[in-house]
Amino acid sequence: MEQAAIQFDRVGKVYSGNPEPALSSVSFEVRSGEFFCIVGPSGCGKSTVLNIIAGLDRATSGTVVAPKNVAMVFQTGALFPWLTVYENVAIGLKVIKTSEKKVAEECLKYIAMAGLADLAGKYPHELSGGQRQRVGLARALAVNPQVLLLDEPFSALDTATTEELHKDLYKIWQQTKKTVVMVSHSIEEAVSLADRIMLMKAGRIEQIFNIALSYPRREQEAAFIRHVQEIRSMFFK
Amino acid sequence: MTQTSKHIHHFHRHMSISYPVSVRQRLYSLVLIPLVVLVLVLVIFRTFGSSLQSHPVQISLGYVLTALVLTFLRLGVAYFLSLVVCVPLAILISHSARAERILLPMFDIIQSVPVLAFFPVIILLFVHYGLYNGAAIFILFLAMLWNLVFSVVGGMRVIPQDVKSAAQIFHISGWQYVSRVLIPAVLPYLVTGSLLAFAQGWNVIIVAEVLHTYIPGGTMAQDLFGVGSLLVNASASGNQQLFIVTIVCMVAFIGLLNFFVWQKLLRYAERFKFE
Numbered sequence: 001m002e003q004a005a006i007q008f009d010r011v012g013k014v015y016s017g018n019p020e021p022a023l024s025s026v027s028f029e030v031r032s033g034e035f036f037c038i039v040g041p042s043g044c045g046k047s048t049v050l051n052i053i054a055g056l057d058r059a060t061s062g063t064v065v066a067p068k069n070v071a072m073v074f075q076t077g078a079l080f081p082w083l084t085v086y087e088n089v090a091i092g093l094k095v096i097k098t099s100e101k102k103v104a105e106e107c108l109k110y111i112a113m114a115g116l117a118d119l120a121g122k123y124p125h126e127l128s129g130g131q132r133q134r135v136g137l138a139r140a141l142a143v144n145p146q147v148l149l150l151d152e153p154f155s156a157l158d159t160a161t162t163e164e165l166h167k168d169l170y171k172i173w174q175q176t177k178k179t180v181v182m183v184s185h186s187i188e189e190a191v192s193l194a195d196r197i198m199l200m201k202a203g204r205i206e207q208i209f210n211i212a213l214s215y216p217r218r219e220q221e222a223a224f225i226r227h228v229q230e231i232r233s234m235f236f237k
Numbered sequence: 238m239t240q241t242s243k244h245i246h247h248f249h250r251h252m253s254i255s256y257p258v259s260v261r262q263r264l265y266s267l268v269l270i271p272l273v274v275l276v277l278v279l280v281i282f283r284t285f286g287s288s289l290q291s292h293p294v295q296i297s298l299g300y301v302l303t304a305l306v307l308t309f310l311r312l313g314v315a316y317f318l319s320l321v322v323c324v325p326l327a328i329l330i331s332h333s334a335r336a337e338r339i340l341l342p343m344f345d346i347i348q349s350v351p352v353l354a355f356f357p358v359i360i361l362l363f364v365h366y367g368l369y370n371g372a373a374i375f376i377l378f379l380a381m382l383w384n385l386v387f388s389v390v391g392g393m394r395v396i397p398q399d400v401k402s403a404a405q406i407f408h409i410s411g412w413q414y415v416s417r418v419l420i421p422a423v424l425p426y427l428v429t430g431s432l433l434a435f436a437q438g439w440n441v442i443i444v445a446e447v448l449h450t451y452i453p454g455g456t457m458a459q460d461l462f463g464v465g466s467l468l469v470n471a472s473a474s475g476n477q478q479l480f481i482v483t484i485v486c487m488v489a490f491i492g493l494l495n496f497f498v499w500q501k502l503l504r505y506a507e508r509f510k511f512e
């Protein structure tokens with residue numbers, strides 16, 4: 001059996017001033033090297049799970065086992081507007097005082113991997129939405145995280161850019177063999193990328209689905225449509 | 238309206254300043270103001286020329302420029318002190334809800350008190366010990382501080398949560414956070430606040446330099462040499478030429494400062510803004 005990269009055991013989360021728990025007895029595992037996706041309606045607790053894994057939030061009850069070395073790609077990109085693409089990607093490495101040579105090597109490698117080789121000297125305001133998300137991805141990969149967290153990274157992008165980024169993200173995942181946890185509001189996006197999909201509702205796990213489809217996945221395929229319909233029926237139940 | 242929303246409104250009022258962006262517009266701002274002043278001066282001379290007395294003492298441009306430099310130095314020192322006090326205060330307010338609850342309403346009250354109300358304190362503390370420059374700088378400091386504090390606190394509040402989370406995830410904390418995230422993020426607001434602070438400083442320069450008016454039994458010897466006192470004393474002694482030359486020099490200097498420093502800084506700070 002593959003080693004678990006993340007373990008949640010009966011995890012609960014209550015925010016002060018809100019009587020409704022954000023998470024109630026949530027238990028699941030993410031296997032090492034797996035592409036794990038969390039879907040669910042707004043306010044179901046999917047971002048809370050991601051924030052707890054990232055260490056941005058603490059569980060009120062239960063046990064969480066997650067590596068400290070994680071990195072996140074944010075919905076808004078969360079880039080530093082005063083830094084160039086290269087400097088944004090380098091910031092995580094510079095803070096941990098890696099040598100200049102190593103910083104340059106790692107950054108250029110991931111900048112190229114994210115398809116940004118010609119844009120290293122540009123500032124975020126000079127980039128398109130898709131390019132900014134690529135910078136966020138390169139910045140996250142540059143610190144060589146054990147787990148890569150993606151918080152609805154493509155939700156603000158147009159369909160063509162999203163599809164292009166799906167392909168590149170899949171390629172990068174194949175190359176780096178990272179454990180990936182992605183939160184998405186799109187069931188189609190989850191089915192096109194994930195090994196397993198966790199559907200959440202009102203702070204609880206509704207069901208975890210195995211997606212045993214080979215890559216590249218096509219939305220027109222019968223098996224793909226079946227998976228989407230199965231999750232959707234539970235989503236709206 | 239709640240106290241917090243009042244403050245946010247206050248910040249927006251401070252932040253919504255527009256400024257010339259193109260070179261042409263900036264040239265206009267540099268040329269237009271001194272031009273208007275010059276035209277006014279000429280109109281005054283043509284209309285009231287015969288009734289204007291000419292002062293027996295020759296006006297030296299160097300004399301006026303020295304006064305301008307001394308005034309600017311006082312403003313510079315007051316600005317530096319305001320900055321030194323403002324940054325820790327702003328960091329404290331932004332990072333502690335309790336400090337914010339206590340300090341912000343307090344600052345709001347203090348900043349609404351006219352600078353002149355602090356004169357008894359200033360006279361007691363500084364003038365009593367012969368620290369005339371200290372008194373002037375303290376007045377300027379009080380006039381400048383609040384523009385900086387409210388601007389910087391406003392700037393800290395607009396840092397997106399995602400950016401703060403990114404900093405936390407990439408272990409950017411402590412001094413690294415201050416230097417790599419906080420200072421660059423508030424820079425546009427700091428520049429706007431500084432511009433407003435200097436404008437406020439120029440406004441109170443006469444009050445700050447003409448100290449004898451407020452000292453019981455004071456004499457003009459207690460005034461500080463600078464454009465503020467030069468304007469008041471030129472006017473009091475009927476030296477209109479000196480008065481006009483001082484005004485023109487001051488407006489030209491402020492115009493040049495605006496063109497070569499503030500406009501450039503505002504342009505530079507644009508790329509530090511979050512979208």
